Amino acid sequence: MEVDYSVVVSPSTMADLNASPRSSTGAASRSRRQSVGFNERTSSHNSRHSGRISGRSSVRDEAQTSHELLRKQRVVRCMQIERERAARSKMERAEHDDWLRLRSMERSEVVHRMTDEQIVEMLQREAREIERERLEAEEAIRRGAEEAAARQRLRTRQNVNNRNSAKVSQCAKQNSKACERLDQAATEGAASSDCRLEVSGETKSEPGQSLMPQMTETESCREGASESLFAMVKGTPESLRMSVEARSTPGGKFTPKGSRTYAQRIGSSEATSPAVTAMASVIDSPISVADRSNDTMARLRRAQEDIVALRDEVRNAKQSQQEAEAKLRMEAERADNEAQAKRMFAKRADTYKASVEELQRRTAEVEEELQTLRQREKNDQTVQKVKDELKMATEQIRALEEENKDLKDRQQELYNENARLSANARRRASGISQSELLPEFDAVSEGGSGDMNASDTEMRNRGQDREALGSFVVKYNMLVDQFEELQRQSAEQQLELQRIISENKELKNRSHGQPPAASKRQPVSEATVRSEGTSGDGKEIEHLRWEAKKYKQEAIETRKELKALKESSENEISSLKEWCERLKVKCKRQTDDIKKYMSQNKAVDATKGETKKKSPDTAEDVDGAKAACAAEVGRLQDEILQLRSRLSESTKKEQAAISLAESLKREKADPYNRDKRKEEELQRQVDTLTRTVKERREAEARWKESQQATENELKSLLAELTASRKTIENLKHEVSSLREEQKACTPLKQEHSDENAELRLTVTAINTENEELREKIATLQKELEELRRRYIDLEREAEERNAKAQKEINELRRENENLRRPPATKVNSKKCC
Numbered sequence: 001m002e003v004d005y006s007v008v009v010s011p012s013t014m015a016d017l018n019a020s021p022r023s024s025t026g027a028a029s030r031s032r033r034q035s036v037g038f039n040e041r042t043s044s045h046n047s048r049h050s051g052r053i054s055g056r057s058s059v060r061d062e063a064q065t066s067h068e069l070l071r072k073q074r075v076v077r078c079m080q081i082e083r084e085r086a087a088r089s090k091m092e093r094a095e096h097d098d099w100l101r102l103r104s105m106e107r108s109e110v111v112h113r114m115t116d117e118q119i120v121e122m123l124q125r126e127a128r129e130i131e132r133e134r135l136e137a138e139e140a141i142r143r144g145a146e147e148a149a150a151r152q153r154l155r156t157r158q159n160v161n162n163r164n165s166a167k168v169s170q171c172a173k174q175n176s177k178a179c180e181r182l183d184q185a186a187t188e189g190a191a192s193s194d195c196r197l198e199v200s201g202e203t204k205s206e207p208g209q210s211l212m213p214q215m216t217e218t219e220s221c222r223e224g225a226s227e228s229l230f231a232m233v234k235g236t237p238e239s240l241r242m243s244v245e246a247r248s249t250p251g252g253k254f255t256p257k258g259s260r261t262y263a264q265r266i267g268s269s270e271a272t273s274p275a276v277t278a279m280a281s282v283i284d285s286p287i288s289v290a291d292r293s294n295d296t297m298a299r300l301r302r303a304q305e306d307i308v309a310l311r312d313e314v315r316n317a318k319q320s321q322q323e324a325e326a327k328l329r330m331e332a333e334r335a336d337n338e339a340q341a342k343r344m345f346a347k348r349a350d351t352y353k354a355s356v357e358e359l360q361r362r363t364a365e366v367e368e369e370l371q372t373l374r375q376r377e378k379n380d381q382t383v384q385k386v387k388d389e390l391k392m393a394t395e396q397i398r399a400l401e402e403e404n405k406d407l408k409d410r411q412q413e414l415y416n417e418n419a420r421l422s423a424n425a426r427r428r429a430s431g432i433s434q435s436e437l438l439p440e441f442d443a444v445s446e447g448g449s450g451d452m453n454a455s456d457t458e459m460r461n462r463g464q465d466r467e468a469l470g471s472f473v474v475k476y477n478m479l480v481d482q483f484e485e486l487q488r489q490s491a492e493q494q495l496e497l498q499r500i501i502s503e504n505k506e507l508k509n510r511s512h513g514q515p516p517a518a519s520k521r522q523p524v525s526e527a528t529v530r531s532e533g534t535s536g537d538g539k540e541i542e543h544l545r546w547e548a549k550k551y552k553q554e555a556i557e558t559r560k561e562l563k564a565l566k567e568s569s570e571n572e573i574s575s576l577k578e579w580c581e582r583l584k585v586k587c588k589r590q591t592d593d594i595k596k597y598m599s600q601n602k603a604v605d606a607t608k609g610e611t612k613k614k615s616p617d618t619a620e621d622v623d624g625a626k627a628a629c630a631a632e633v634g635r636l637q638d639e640i641l642q643l644r645s646r647l648s649e650s651t652k653k654e655q656a657a658i659s660l661a662e663s664l665k666r667e668k669a670d671p672y673n674r675d676k677r678k679e680e681e682l683q684r685q686v687d688t689l690t691r692t693v694k695e696r697r698e699a700e701a702r703w704k705e706s707q708q709a710t711e712n713e714l715k716s717l718l719a720e721l722t723a724s725r726k727t728i729e730n731l732k733h734e735v736s737s738l739r740e741e742q743k744a745c746t747p748l749k750q751e752h753s754d755e756n757a758e759l760r761l762t763v764t765a766i767n768t769e770n771e772e773l774r775e776k777i778a779t780l781q782k783e784l785e786e787l788r789r790r791y792i793d794l795e796r797e798a799e800e801r802n803a804k805a806q807k808e809i810n811e812l813r814r815e816n817e818n819l820r821r822p823p824a825t826k827v828n829s830k831k832c833c
Contacts, residue, residue, distance in 0.1 A: 145328045156317045558729040
């Protein structure tokens with residue numbers, strides 16, 4: 001865009017400026033009269049050519065009406081052209097803005113892909129280009145100002161020369177006319193000299209009264225002419241000054257000698273002026289001193305006015321030159337300010353870029369430290385958990401070892417008793433005498449042999465008893481065979497039981513390292529095996545077998561039910577995960593919609609829709625779970641309160657950052673005086689946002705860690721619950737089989753009652769432990785659901801705050817881009833940039 005800074009002053013404007021203060025009012029009145037006369041002449045001309053009846057008539061003819069219509073059409077056409085030009089210029093400005101925005105985007109993309117050295121080189125190149133453009137603009141402005149000043153001086157000189165030549169020629173013409181009139185008067189005076197000699201004596205007697213005022217007036221005119229002449233000589237050109245000096249005398253009179261000297265000097269001079277020739281002819285004319293003085297005084301007065309006008313013109317030219325120089329200085333200062341602003345914006349862009357890089361580096365360091373701390377805390381938690389589990393396992397193993405010691409003593413006693421009973425059974429089965437089998441009958445017979453007075457009835461009864469005893473021995477042998485068969489079946493069942501015990505042991509070892517319950521169940525199995533040393537009748541054995549089959553079927557059904565429960569729990573967990581994913585997707589979509597809506601600068605109240613979905617509670621006893629998890633829930637609530645307090649602090653900081661950004665927007669109109677303060681405020685805002693993001697990420701990391709730990713604990717407890725349920729079912733089956741076998745072993749029921757009581761206590765303890773585990777699992781499940789809901793709420797709040805912080809960061813980036821962008825120049829409608 002080229003700007004012409006030349007100053008063009010019209011002669012009319014110069015004449016108006018050169019007018020003296022005394023003649024300003026007269027000039028204004030003359031201009032008004034001239035404008036009024038011009039309007040009247042124009043009006044009369046129009047009325048003369050428009051067909052009106054009179055100059056003030058309101059009647060119009062068809063020609064004037066058509067002329068008015070054409071004039072209105074021309075006005076409408078001009079307005080339409082002006083509107084089209086305005087629309088075209090607006091469209092060109094919009095295209096120019098789009099082009100500038102595209103260039104800035106391309107430049108930002110290129111800068112993102114550049115290295116630091118390339119960025120520095122590019123900025124230095126841009127600075128050199130800006131400096132070169134500034135120098136070119138200054139040179140163009142300087143040349144324009146010099147050319148304008150030269151044109152002004154040339155125009156002023158031409159105007160002065162033209163005016164002087166016109167005035168001198170006019171004076172010469174007037175003087176020539178005056179000389180002709182004087183010659184005529186002299187001729188007429190010579191012809192009428194005789195008439196003047198015949199003047200009366202009264203006239204001759206009073207010559208002083210008539211000639212003294214004339215002489216006085218002549219002398220005064222001569223002195224005024226001399227003064228005016230010398231004043232004019234000071235401001236006239238060199239040629240005129242030489243002519244005046246040549247013709248003037250010390251007494252203020254012109255002499256023919258002076259005129260001849262002036263003619264010789266003028267003849268020898270190269271620059272001969274017609275005005276000077278006319279002046280010499282006037283001077284050499286034979287006129288009287290008084291007439292010459294009057295004529296000279298008039299000419300000098302006109303010359304003095306011309307000199308005053310020339311001085312005013314020179315003063316106006318100097319003033320115009322000063323204004324041009326002031327404009328030149330203003331343009332130079334503006335160019336310097338623009339260059340300085342561009343350099344400052346480039347420097348600020350470098351500073352902002354360094355701040356952003358520093359912020360990114362700090363963020364990366366914080367994330368690395370967070371990962372390290374998270375891993376360290378996780379390792380510490382794992383180690384502490386393993387230590388606690390080992391401590392609990394050690395205590396349980398110690399307790400179980402003591403219990404196993406007691407059970408082993410009982411087992412040895414039962415084994416000895418079982419061996420004794422087995423030996424007795426074998427001896428009776430091998431055909432030992434009835435007296436050995438039934439010592440009580442021998443004692444009766446021995447007691448009866450001492451009584452010599454026993455009756456025959458008693459002997460017959462004794463024979464009958466011996467016959468019954470023989471039949472009992474036969475039945476006992478059959479029972480021994482059945483007992484051996486039951487021992488074989490019991491051995492098979494024992495192997496199956498050992499296999500189940502080993503599986504349960506492996507499952508428990510896979511869980512939290514709980515001590516195996518084989519030490520509790522082994523005495524039960526051994527006592528079961530030993531308790532089968534004696535058996536009841538066949539009906540009881542068949543009943544036991546039927547119940548064993550039934551319990552096996554129930555165990556199979558229980559396994560199926562546990563498998564179904566496990567699958568349902570897995571499906572429930574997967575459904576919860578899918579639900580969480582859907583909530584995250586929905587929250588992300590809503591966040592994107594809110595960002596898009598906020599980008600259009602429309603204030604919309606963000607609706608906080610919370611969708612709560614309650615997962616089915618698989619806990620069986622909620623009241624007991626509340627008491628068990630009160631401490632853990634209190635601890636988690638304290639952590640949640642701390643997180644909320646930190647989030648509220650971050651919210652306050654974000655609001656402070658928003659207010660700071662608004663104040664920055666309000667102060668953006670004056671970028672030259674508040675640069676330092678804006679940089680400090682922006683740096684503080686960047687630090688505040690950095691701390692806010694860091695605190696929020698730390699809070700989210702701690703919350704995720706606690707959630708992960710809770711989920712891991714829940715998974716382990718679910719696995720333990722599954723294993724415990726299986727163990728409980730197996731133990732129930734064993735206990736029921738043992739109870740039935742104990743009922744079948746009627747002769748040994750009294751002997752093994754204490755052992756069964758201990759076994760019942762053991763099973764009850766195991767059931768109690770499993771119930772406690774179940775309650776703990778239910779409590780943890782409920783706590784996990786609460787934590788999930790709170791985590792969803794906190795995650796939603798954190799995402800909203802992240803969206804707000806991201807929005808503020810984007811606004812700051814846009815503001816930085818606007819600050820980096822050079823100030824918009826006036827767009828030329830014919831070319832773009």
